Amino acid sequence: MPHFPHPNIVVILSDQLRADCVGCYGNPIIRTPHIDALAASGVRFAQTFAQHPQCAPSRAALMTGRYPHVNGAISNHTGMADNEVTLGEYFQAAGYRSIGVGKLHLFDRKEKASFTDTMLSGGQNSDATSPDCLHEDYKRWLKAHGHWEDAVKAYAIHDTEAYWDNFQANVNPIPAEAFIDTWVGDRAVDFIHNQPAESPFFMFVGLPNPHTPFDCPEPYASLYHPDEMPVPKTFRRDLANKPPMHAAFKRAGRQINYEHLDEPRLRQAMAYYYGAVTLVDDQVGKIIAALEARSMMDHTVIAFCSDHGEFLGHFGMLTKSIDEYPMLYDVGLKVPMIIRTPDSMKGKTVEDPVELIDLCPTLLGSAGLEMAPEVQGRSLQAALTGEKSPHRDYIFAESGAVKMLRGSRYKLVYYPAQPYGELYDLATDPDECYNLYDDPEHQKTRDRMIRDLLDRLIHTEAPRHGASNREPAYWRYLYSRPFEDNNE
Secondary structure, eight states: OOOOSSOEEEEEEESSOOGGGSGGGTOSSOOOHHHHHHHHTSEEEEEEEOSOSSHHHHHHHHHHTSOHHHHSOOBTTBOOOTTOOOHHHHHHHTTOEEEEEEOOOSOHHHHHHHOSEEEEOOOOOTTOSSGGGSOHHHHHHHHHTTOHHHHHHHHHGGGSHHHHHTTTBOOBOSOGGGSHHHHHHHHHHHHHHHSOTTSOEEEEEEOOTTOSSBOOBTTGGGSSOGGGOOOOTTTTOOOTTSOHHHHHHHHHGGGOOGGGOOHHHHHHHHHHHHHHHHHHHHHHHHHHHHHHHTTOGGGEEEEEEESOOOOTTGGGOOSOOBTTBOOOOHHHHEEEEEEEOTTSOSSEEEOSOEEGGGHHHHHHHHTTOOOOTTOOSOOOHHHHTTSOOOOOSOEEEEETTEEEEEOSSEEEEEOTTOSOEEEEETTTOTTOOSOOTTOGGGHHHHHHHHHHHHHHHHHHOOOOSSOOSSTTTGGGTTTSSOOOOTTO
C-alpha cells in the first residue's frame, strides 16, 4: 500500500451558481444528486459568501486567500498583481503537479504560473457571435470531432433579435456530449486516469456553467418545466429606495432592458438555468467516479463551490453586478461550498458565516502546508472535524469602490462620496427590500457599521508577498485590542 504524505486536492468551481439552486441547500425542485452526495460524505457550509460578484476578482480571491482590493483583481478586466501567490503556486512549491482544467479566468501570466498542465475551455461569452472567443484547446477538439459547425450555429443565435428578446435564453444546438461543461468534465477525468498513483496533484476544474447565456443543450433544456420555476417574491418590486445605479442597470445594464422581462420569459430562463445546474452536477459525479475508480478517495480532498451567484429574477433582473453598476445583494454573493476530506465529518452542516477566501488556507492546511502570513482567509479545518469554525463579526465583500459588511442581523453597503447607501435588517427583511440607510431610527446602527467598515478596511491593509520586517503578520493583531502603554 503506497504511503501518501500529502493528499491530492481537487477544487471544482461552478460559475454563477446560487447557493439556493442546489438540492442540499434546500431547493426542492433542482436535481443535483452528485453534489448532494458529496455533501453527505463531507461538510456543507450553509452561509458562504464570495468576496466579489464577478468571476475574475472572486477567483483571484479564492486562489490567493486575499481580498480583491489587496490582491489587485478588482474587476473582470483587472488581473491580480504578479507577486501574488495562488494555490497552484503553493502546491507546486510543495512538489505537487498542478492541473488547470476548463475556465480559469485568472489571466495569462497567473494561469501559466499557477499550473504545470492545462486543458482549457475559456468561458461562454454571452455577447460573442462567433465561437472563436473560446480557448484554442476546446476549439481544436470541437473541430477534430465534427462539432465546430454546431458551435458556429450556437453563437449565431447571439446575433438574433429573438436571443435578446428572450433575455439570452435558448436551447444550445451543440450536443450534450460535446457541450463545454461536458468537455471540461471529460478532460478532468482524463487527467485523473493518467495521474501516477504515488504523485500528489492539485486540480482546479472550472466548469463554465450555469453562467449566462441561459442555453443548456438537450436533454437538459427540457428537464425542467417553466411552470414549476419559483419566481422570486421580489420579482415585481420596484427599486425606488435603492441607489440609482440599481434602476439604471435594470433599464440598460448589459445592453438589456430588464423592465421588459415578464414572468413567462423569466420562467423559461430559470428552467434553462436549472438544466445547466444539473449538467454541472453530472460533471461533479463523473469526476468523483474517476477518483473512486483510481482508489484515490481515501487520500484526496474535494471542494465544490461557485465564484458568485445570479440575480435570477431578483427585483426583476438577471445576471450579476458589473463594474458600472455595483450591486451587492445576497443572491449575487451567497454560494455553495462543500469540503470533503478523508477524515472530515460526514453530512455535517456548518451554519456559521464564512468567506470564500477561507477555502485557500483550509486546503493548504488539509495538505499539511504552512499558511503564508499574507493569507487573509481563515482556515476552516477545525470545522471539518466537528470543532467550532472561526468566528466572524462581519462578512466582507466589495465591487470596486463599493464595500459591504454583513453581520448577524444588519447589512451595510457603502458607496464612497455619495449621499446614499444601503442598510437592511436581515432578521425582518432577508430579501433586502426595505432600505433603512436614511431611516432616523437606524442612524446609530448605520454609523456604527460605517466605523466598523473603516476598521475592517484598515485591518485588511497588508504587505505584498515577500520578506517582512515584522514577522509574524503584525497586521493580524495591530489595533485589535486597546492600546497599553508598557512604559508607564
